[in-house]
Amino acid sequence: MFLNNLLLAASDPVVDWELFQSSLWPMILNGIQYTIPLTLISFVCGLVIALLTALARLSASKILAGIARVYVSAIRGTPLLVQLFIIFYGLPDLGIVLDPFPSAAIAFSLNVGAYASEIIRASVLSVPKGQWEAGYAIGMTHRQALMRIVLPQAARVSIPPLSNTFISLVKDTSLASLILVTELFRKAQEIAARTYDFMQLYITAAILYWVICFILSLIQGRVEKRLDRYVAK
Amino acid sequence: MLVSVKNLHKSFGDLHVLQGIDLDIEKGSVVAVIGPSGSGKTTFLRCLNALEMPNKGTIQFANDQAMNFDKSPTKKEILQFRRKSGMVFQSYNLFPHKTALENVMEGPVVVQKKNKTQVRSLAESLLQKVGLSEKMHLYPHQLSGGQQQRVGIARALAIEPELMLFDEPTSALDPEIVGEVLRVIRDLAAEGWTMAIVTHELKFAEEVADHVVFIDGGVIVEQGPPSAILKNPKEPRTKQFLNRLLNPV
Numbered sequence: 001m002f003l004n005n006l007l008l009a010a011s012d013p014v015v016d017w018e019l020f021q022s023s024l025w026p027m028i029l030n031g032i033q034y035t036i037p038l039t040l041i042s043f044v045c046g047l048v049i050a051l052l053t054a055l056a057r058l059s060a061s062k063i064l065a066g067i068a069r070v071y072v073s074a075i076r077g078t079p080l081l082v083q084l085f086i087i088f089y090g091l092p093d094l095g096i097v098l099d100p101f102p103s104a105a106i107a108f109s110l111n112v113g114a115y116a117s118e119i120i121r122a123s124v125l126s127v128p129k130g131q132w133e134a135g136y137a138i139g140m141t142h143r144q145a146l147m148r149i150v151l152p153q154a155a156r157v158s159i160p161p162l163s164n165t166f167i168s169l170v171k172d173t174s175l176a177s178l179i180l181v182t183e184l185f186r187k188a189q190e191i192a193a194r195t196y197d198f199m200q201l202y203i204t205a206a207i208l209y210w211v212i213c214f215i216l217s218l219i220q221g222r223v224e225k226r227l228d229r230y231v232a233k
Numbered sequence: 234m235l236v237s238v239k240n241l242h243k244s245f246g247d248l249h250v251l252q253g254i255d256l257d258i259e260k261g262s263v264v265a266v267i268g269p270s271g272s273g274k275t276t277f278l279r280c281l282n283a284l285e286m287p288n289k290g291t292i293q294f295a296n297d298q299a300m301n302f303d304k305s306p307t308k309k310e311i312l313q314f315r316r317k318s319g320m321v322f323q324s325y326n327l328f329p330h331k332t333a334l335e336n337v338m339e340g341p342v343v344v345q346k347k348n349k350t351q352v353r354s355l356a357e358s359l360l361q362k363v364g365l366s367e368k369m370h371l372y373p374h375q376l377s378g379g380q381q382q383r384v385g386i387a388r389a390l391a392i393e394p395e396l397m398l399f400d401e402p403t404s405a406l407d408p409e410i411v412g413e414v415l416r417v418i419r420d421l422a423a424e425g426w427t428m429a430i431v432t433h434e435l436k437f438a439e440e441v442a443d444h445v446v447f448i449d450g451g452v453i454v455e456q457g458p459p460s461a462i463l464k465n466p467k468e469p470r471t472k473q474f475l476n477r478l479l480n481p482v
């Protein structure tokens with residue numbers, strides 16, 4: 001019996017090309033339909049949250065800074081998967097029922113918001129004090145110095161770490177499969193459940209994520225090179 | 234009289250850096266501020282631009298209400314007060330993400346909300362004045378220290394301040410390019426700008442200053458025309474300081 005199984009496995013082709021062809025396209029399609037939009041929406045919303053959170057933490061208001069600090073601590077101190085479950089499976093207990101996709105988008109936005117706010121805060125703090133003062137000295141208000149002088153310089157500093165956050169987010173969206181978002185990885189699971197070709201399908205999914213992240217890191221390299229042109233060494 | 238400073242005090246925690254400064258600056262005059270390291274020269278200059286908030290005392294610009302630092306001024310008062318003077322920093326502090334021209338245009342465009350085309354020609358003429366017409370479109374890191382400092386001067390001039398403040402404008406520069414910055418300041422003096430300059434260049438102070446102020450230990454020890462202070466100081470502390478500067482061991 002054991003021997004029989006072994007023989008069967010050995011005679012199996014390592015890669016089932018027919019399955020590969022028939023599964024690749026649906027996975028790419030779901031990637032385009034769900035993985036990529038989920039990543040983009042969450043990242044953009046997350047950046048907005050992050051900027052506001054960073055400014056709150058840097059502000060003179062103790063209350064704003066305190067709220068921001070608790071938010072960042074709570075998100076960073078809890079697993080992303082738990083956050084996803086609270087929003088999708090937990091909120092209905094309070095009468096708030098959200099579809100899988102918006103649930104995921106909210107959870108990822110909040111998550112990116114917390115992590116990216118730390119990056120933005122550190123970047124703002126890395127701009128030398130003399131830059132604020134040079135702004136004040138030509139008559140700028142605090143807001144003008146922030147918007148025109150400090151944030152543009154902070155943005156340059158924060159782009160490399162923020163690109164890393166973005167690439168992590170692409171991979172993290174696979175967790176949305178657990179709250180029924182039919183993104184790339186969920187599609188792989190569905191097909192695998194039918195065909196029992198777990199290894200091949202999950203490897204295919206892995207390669208797809210890898211390709212996306214590889215392309216993103218190429219873009220990241222180019223952007224950083226461009227920014228370097230204006231930065232003194 | 235353009236500016237009148239009375240009984241100005243500034244402390245950092247327990248450190249009482251300015252211990253009652255009284256100084257009048259005549260319109261169109263050049264005041265050179267000299268004194269040993271740590272005596273409070275920079276702090277005094279920064280107080281004149283409200284980059285440092287004095288704890289006590291008043292500063293009054295002609296035809297204007299005095300800024301009284303005994304009670305904390307409002308943000309609006311600080312802003313208005315600060316816009317009367319322009320500051321040139323020891324370490325230039327140019328905006329690295331903006332070209333020389335953009336650095337100079339920033340104040341008039343963003344703060345004074347002036348028409349951009351007009352500001353552009355103003356900025357171009359200021360950069361020409363400081364001898365940088367050719368470098369207008371370069372970023373700060375593409376400029377030498379002397380060139381950066383001249384952009385810094387043009388940037389401060391662009392907001393048309395009543396008083397120009399210079400904090401050791403040449404002390405970060407190599408000796409051979411100090412001259413190009415001093416030349417610009419000399420031209421400004423000839424044009425009648427009112428200026429307060431913290432400097433260690435005694436020869437330069439003697440030549441351009443109308444009034445020399447010697448600060449030590451947070452007070453003005455002695456002040457007067459350069460011939461009196463630099464050539465015939467009365468106070469022993471001034472003599473000692475000048476001696477040490479002229480005959481470094």
Ligand SMILES: Nc1ncnc2c1ncn2[C@@H]1O[C@H](COP(=O)(O)OP(=O)(O)OP(=O)(O)O)[C@@H](O)[C@H]1O
Binds near residue numbers: 250268269273276
């Ligand atoms: N932000 C600050 N916090 C605490 N102490 C300060 C601060 N700025 C200046 N000081 C202190 O105040 C004193 C006067 O400093 P200041 O920079 O005004 O001296 P200075 O006369 O300009 O000296 P130098 O010739 O070295 O530039 C020094 O003891 C300095 O350490």
Ligand SMILES: [Mg+2]
Binds near residue numbers: 274275276401
């Ligand atoms: Mg100083």
